[in-house]
Amino acid sequence: MLEIQNLTKRYGKFLALNDLNLHIDKGEIFGFVGPNGAGKTTTMRIVCGLLKASSGTVLIDGVNALLRPDDIKRKVGYVPDFFGVYDNLKVMEYMEFYGSMYGMEREEVCEISEGLLELVNLSDKREAFVDTLSRGMKQRLCVARALIHNPDLLVLDEPNSGLDPRARFEMKEVLKNLGTMGKTIIISSHILPELSEMCTSIGIMEHGQLIISGKVEEIMQKSAGTQPIRIKATVSGQGEEDGREYIATVLKEQPSVSKVSYTEDEILVSFTGSEQEAAKLLKTLVERDIAVSNFYREKEDLESLFLEITGGNQE
Amino acid sequence: MKKKLRINPILKKELMVGSRSMKMSFAILGIDAFLTLIVILVMASANMMTGFSGYDYSSLVWLFPILGCTECGLLSLIVPIITSGSISGERERQTLDIMLTTPVSPFSIALGKLGSAMVVVMMYMISSIPILAIAFVLGGLNWGALLGLIGILLYLGIYVGSVGVFCSSFVKKSIVATILTIAIGVGILVITGVVFYAWIGISNYYSMKNGGSFSPGAAPLVMMFNPYSPLFDFILRTMSGTSLYEIIETAGNQSVVLGWIYKGWIPISVVLNLLIALGFLNLAARNICVTRNRKK
Helix, strand or coil: CEEEEEEEEEECCEEEEEEEEEEECCCCEEEEECCCCCCHHHHHHHHCCCCCCCEEEEEECCEECCCCHHHHCCCEEEECCCCCCCCCCEHHHHHHHHHHHCCCCHHHHHHHHHHHHHHCCCHHHCCCEHHHCCHHHHHHHHHHHHCCCCCCEEEEECCCCCCCHHHHHHHHHHHHHHHHCCCEEEEECCCHHHHHHHCCEEEEEECCEEEEEEEHHHHHHHHCCCCCEEEEEEECCCCHHHHHHHHHHHHHCCCCEEEEEECCCCEEEEECCCHHHHHHHHHHHHHCCEEEEEEEECCCCHHHHHHHHHCCCCC | CCCCCCCCHHHHHHHHHHHCCCHHHHHHHHHHHHHHHHHHHHHHHHHHHHCCCCCCHHHHHHHHHHHHHHHHHHHHHHHHHHHHCHHHHHHHHCHHHHHHCCCCCHHHHHHHHHHHHHHHHHHHHHHHHHHHHHHHHHHCCCHHHHHHHHHHHHHHHHHHHHHHHHHHHHCCCHHHHHHHHHHHHHHHHHHHHHHHHHHHHHHHHHHHHHCCCCCCCCHHHHHHHCCCHHHHHHHHHHHHCCCHHHHHHHHCCCCHHHHHHHHCHHHHHHHHHHHHHHHHHHHHHHHHHHHHHCCC
């Protein structure tokens, strides 16, 4: 369905995408994960024809999206991370407007819109003005709008950002339904547990490169035994900087520690050892006069994998 | 199979949204009130000048150039305000991105925006016809002059609107686009006007000094690029029977070909400036595409 080969995008000297390669099969729900500036939005905008790539190839159903952007417009539906509202436009008129942009007749748009509004649970809002809808409703309407021309590929850029838990749940249900309908979906999100529940495959990006991608289960298997350890610790008689440096030195001496990074108030340790080895690590820290107030090993999930790979720099 | 005529979807949407807003109604009310005030002032001043010797209705013919120029001035202010937010507003709402993922071309987007501004201009023109008609009915002008004036104002609306859409396509803030549109209009008006009258002046000076041996050549053609020159020529023809052609001939045009061109000043200048307006729309469409290369 979607094949990205050696995709590169430069903004002057800044390399936003660096030789990106990606393959997504038809019917997959692909989750894009990565810290800010990783290149997720850039990739999505190139796929949708909103941005020109510096080099590389994007094939959608065999059509080169970079050479023939007009040909892929009917194949792709795009939901941006921000929902733009037109004042004085009703829900049904909003759908009609976008339907007419695809050259669809009014009757056809109305018929399709009824079904789509039902799919996104907005049937009772068809006569409501768009600017009176809640943020969650607007976002679901945006998904319905992106489906008006029945695209094969749906690209959603952080559709859950800024939504309350209920709205997020409703959006998740909508996307799950679309998955069962055989639509290919690319979705980027901050909320990693939701992605792991919803997506059939994921890709983790950092610095414009895809670090890891594949089926969710396969990736989780690959990462088994690499759950990071979160530590809160201080060294008495030393300042914060010196203390951190000392702790990092001690940690790096341990054979099972591969990487040490910091979040705002925690030390994140990439750890490949067993439970006994983790206990031994704690013992070592205490023996080296480090006051440990918290020592916790992450569970094996997408979030911990993401933190492990990106060094805690979560978006 | 017969292909169904489609209305530009952006124009259709803009009309739907615009018709629900009271802004347009209030703007038309304000414009008509302003024009009415001018008519009252002109009629009052005519009355004061004639004193007790009876009212000279023929003096009301001067309402024509006054109202024509006032409408032209209002149009040159209103159209930039309407069009300045046309593309920049879509960009601010991030709806432009969604539009660009549809098969609608950037040129159609620019054309739809211009079209919606032109509908507003037409409504404003139609609503002001009864006020303009006073000059024609009481001042003794024919209806052809009224229709001609409306036609020229519509053409001016297209020109200024195209510049407005163009400015809106590359400037982020609507207010900057408004100012830029007005500045471009004033700039063209002043530059072409200065060039035209400087050459006419120089020509007249040398003609008087050397006994009519100096010709302005093709320099007056610059004035054809002035979008307001057809209105000026039209008012001259209607009010005094003279024209820009005669002004140039008097200054000493010696070229037969240029003479033919100057004779057809209004249609030639209108076509020329409409082509320029088309160029502005094309540039606007290109600017809309250029957004694709900007980092979000």
